[in-house]
Amino acid sequence: LVLVCSGSASFCYGNILNVPTTGASCQTAKQDTLPYCGTTASERMAETDFRNMENYKTIIQSVASKLCVDAALIAGIISRETRAGGVLKNGWGYDGNGFGLMQVQKAYHTLRGQWNSEEHISQATTILTDMIYAIGKKFPNWSTEQRLKGGIAAYNAGDENIYNIDVDSITTGGDYSNDVIARAILFKYLGY
Secondary structure, eight states: OOBOSSSOOOOOBGGGGOOOOOOOOBHHHHGGGSOOOBBHHHHHHHHHHHHHGGHHHHHHHHHHHHHHHOHHHHHHHHHHHHHTTTOOOOTBTTTTTEETTTTTTTTTSOOOOOTTTTTHHHHHHHHHHHHHHHHHHHOHHHHHEEEEHHHHHHHHHHHGGSSSSSSTTTSGGGGGHHHHHHHHHHHBBBTT
16 A cells, blocks of 8 residues: 555644544454554554545545545544445444444434435534534533544544543443544545
């Protein structure tokens, strides 16, 4: 893979390159039977998803531009949630509750678009930005990057479950935002 850093890394919700991350937990790394965890594991899983992610790059970039969100962050979430669509069955996640590349939960949202459509990615990214905004309102003294990380965790666990700066304490695998950020940073250097 050739690493290319694309354009400005600064967007309306913060700069992913400035968000501290510990990467994937060992529990998450076991998905790929990796003998290590941390940012190296997150990067390896993102590399595994890169080829499939390229199928969605144009629509990811379109949504990113319209909603002022880093395309690499959207790719990081898609990698974490569905391995760039690789684990979906007819557009649904393993439990039948999450829909599409970014796993919008049918219990909480009216689903929009096809599982791999720009409309779906736009809906899910709007949910993400709503979570970032909610965390900012809940923790007004947090920095922009802390709000970004908290919003990513809230995308997984709900903003009502984020109580303090240890935002991943309640997330899936105990690492959701850290893993997403590490994957997103790799996608940033891969041209997203």
